[in-house]
Amino acid sequence: MRKETEIDLAVAEAVGSKYDNACKRLFQNREIIAPVLKEVVPEYKNSTVEEIIRYIDADSIEDIPVDDIPAGVGRLQTEIGSVRDKLIRYDTHFRSINPMLSRENLCIHLHIDLEVQNNYRPTNPPYPIIKRGVYYAAREISYQLGTLTEQTNYGEIQKVYSIWICNERIPVKLQNTVTMYSIKKSDIIGTVKEPEEDYDLMNVIIIRRGKETKEPIFDYLSGVFGCDKGKISKYVDIAGNEKVLRGVDEMSGLGQTIMNEGIQQGIQQGIQKGIKEGENLLATLVSCLKRDGRLNELDRIADEEARKQLYREYGLID
DSSP states (O other): OOHHHHHHHHHHHHHHHHHHHHHHHHTTSHHHHHHHHHHHOGGGTTSOHHHHHHHBOGGGOOOOOBTTBOOOSOOSOSEEOOSSSOOEEOSEEEEEEOTTTOBTTBOOEEEEEEEEEEESSOBTTBOOHHHHHHHHHHHHHHHHHOSOOTTOOGGGOOOEEEEEEEEESOOGGGSSEEEEEEOOOOOSSSOOOOOGGGTOOEEEEEEEOOSOOOSHHHHHHHHHHTTOHHHHHTTSOOTTOHHHHHHHHHHHHHHHHHHHHHHHHHHHHHHHHHHHHHHHHHHHHHHHHHHTTOGGGGGGGGSHHHHHHHHHHTTSOO
16 A cells, blocks of 8 residues: 555544534534525525524524534534433534514424534445434424323424535535435325425435535535635625634644644554555445445456446545
């Protein structure tokens, strides 16, 4: 394995958790969240970013220090569980007004869970991100009602969005795509008319990033993850927002600092880590081929160029 690859692997491991945590903290600011909602949530299509910032429920804002880094938008309870249920942990969890249903004397909220997912194809254990998103959305609906009784009012259920921003290991054919999965009515016998808000209650949105593109949602996210204040400012005014600016600077500085440290560590540790990463990468590729019924192509793994081509096809390497 080349020395550059060994170093990159060591750096990637070092950067992972610290940079990821800084990113999640940045996405707890309403100003950073709002452009995402503007671009992918239908209820906000005709709203301005400034209006969406105001729609995010003020009651969900708290100042909770996390590792001495100032927090932005506080969240609703970020852990949901019971004695028998699996505990789930949200990255960013908040309420926001639904402008399409709310009136002067009535306020209806959307319950939104926004997650940053670096690995589009988790391998330990392997599962589709879509299923995890559906699970989170279903749990959020359940959580709204609490313990069910004979007096439970199902009419109080409010719409849920589970939004996932996927950054890495995305198959080329899926890159630069946004997909919404939702509950729709389909008449089987006869035709009925029911209020859409009675069944359109659960939506999963998967944002799959790729190479640079002018599409607004991807252009904006490239600015956020690239710590480009100028590009972010094209979509939301952050000029006087010290909290957001500090968050962007933290991500930028942390990434560069850890990169420098990782290069030094990688020289000593790269070989061992590189071998392990290579084994994991190969195992993931074999698993993907088996899953897709392509066992007849396993012999291609022996050829280095063919193997790299398969890695790229499944988004395992750039």
